[in-house]
Amino acid sequence: MTSLRRIMEVARREILVRGRSKAYLLTTVLLALAMSVLAALPALLGGDDEEVVAGPALDVGIVGTPDPDVALALDLLGGVLGRELVLTDVDDLDAARLAVTAGELRLAVDATAPQPVVIAPPPGFLEEQDGLAAATAQILAHTSVLRGEGLDDEAIANTILVEPVEVASSSEGDAAEVGRRAAVAYGGLMFLYTTLLIFGTWVVNGVIEEKSSRVVEVLLSTLRPRDLLAGKVLGLGALGITQVLAVALPAVVVSAVVGDGLVPPGATPAVLGIVGWWILGFLLYASILAGTGSLLQRPEDAQSATFPVIVPIVGGLFLAIAALDDPHGLPAIIGSYVPLTAPMVMVVRTTLGEAAWWEMLLSALSILAGGIGATLLAGRIYAGAILRTRGKVKLRDAWRADLG
């Protein structure tokens, strides 16, 4: 029987025993459902941008009785601004000035003069006030000029209420997409961090369980320690990947179906890339944690003993959060190539679309190299420590153990 077949048998047992547990099945299904809803939310809530009312109604005062041109111009003003105008008759010019200055009216139009006059608050008194007064004055003037050209109400309205040209954000790309990518990157990061820790803990507990129940001695009469280690990491990794896919696939598929979902179309490969970073990260962390677990006797020792391993992982989380703000900053760049922090930092940078292909390759290679190194190291410690079932094993003793 080949080593590979034995590894697969060990992996199969992990998948059957743990994958059949109600907790795992329920978590996986709930995650998939929650992600499907979350992915559809932007489309469900967003609606059509053009129907959005730009702001609350505007209070505009009128002094005197407006002629039909002024009345038409005020009517059109609401259309241009996309806001409702509430017209209030004001007794005289002084009362109008007072009401505008007091903020009771946003502006007033004096229709008693031969040419209408716009009464606005002093400059800078209110945000957008200058623009509003200027727009009102412009429309009043245009209406008057167009009427002079002999146009009727409909023609004047058609001329003034033209479809505006597109307004583009001054930042690169679509602002909404950038925001959504950041949300996906943040969500992906937290998910990666949490699941890596959860499945890493499963590895530690699995190793301790085999040691404390003494089954390991029976196992190692048929298996090489490294095959047992590899099978365990593989089996638990498969369960982890299933859960990661249960989140990533609904996010991508639902977003594509609703058209305007959580994952912008351009970010789909990056989201699927999270699966890749998860695999690399899991291989690295699981090997180290399995090696650590083999030194212990009791599950209650796990938390304190794995602390030195968890610290760099938490450090990676902080570097990755820094990378959300500044994906090309020094912490992000360094974090991309340190194996223990790279999976998390790179999830953020690739999802934001802020990592070149060679950066991804280099980072993946560094994690892979770290993973291979950790597997060899952990494999030796594991083989040396796994059969010592009396008391906590010192790292040095495990390393020097004479087992082949």
Place this chain on the structure above:
Amino acid sequence: MLRLDGLSRTFGDVVALDDVSFDVAPGHLTGFVGPNGAGKTTAMRIVMGMTLAEHGVATWQGAPIGFEQRQKFGYMPEERGLYPKMRVRDQITYFARLHGLSGTEAGRRADEWLERVGLTERATSQLQELSLGNQQRVQLAVALVHEPELLVLDEPFSGLDPVAVSVMSDVLRDRAAAGVAVLFSSHQLDLVEDLCEQVAIINAGRIVASGALADLQRRGRTRLDVVVDAPPSWIDVLPGVEVIRRNGDGDVLLVLPDDMDPQQVLTAALAAGELQRFSPAPPSLSELFLDAVRGGS
């Protein structure tokens, strides 16, 4: 044949094994006995590759034992261990598959062994729900499910009730009859004497006696169980004869000096009075064991 050839092993200042050699032949049960801490477990762990020998070698069919050969061995370690939360049948099937059996074959054998050890009705129970004795039956099934050529069992009878002892004995006899080499350690010397034709006695890391039990029993000085209807002073005429048991009503157990012919004893007994019994009384394993251990220490 399993051969332990000059195995030595120390742990710090403690000498666990010192030049340990003996054979375990196919088709026989070999009992491995010795006081606590004598080195039985260490020797068995070396055979199973759990510990390395510093000197000497363990061989199977003439070749040093390696990983591939151990695939044909069945092992029950001193500290029992299986997965507490795994179902009994799944557990046996898993170990069968690890030994290379196909899924169907592993399932079939698991069912067979469950029946053999009387646990068919507990097939879907978690191991931890079983009594310790029943857990030990599962452990035996795990050790045997792949039909090994050599069985290495460390204290397989410890903690078993009489029914389980009987099941275990039957299984071991049956395996030996099928040509399997069986090495097991035990403190229950009567049981070993009952089951085994071969024994190895270890004390303080050294083998003090090993071989066919009948040979070992013949090897020492001649012992006679004699009942004569006369006062025990009739023995005084036999120089060098040791009385190791005296039961009143004329029953004595005698150990003869090496050069004495039992006929001399018979003549003296007949002369003393009515002879009711005159029979050879080979030492029990317990006696051999105590002699060997006392002699060695």
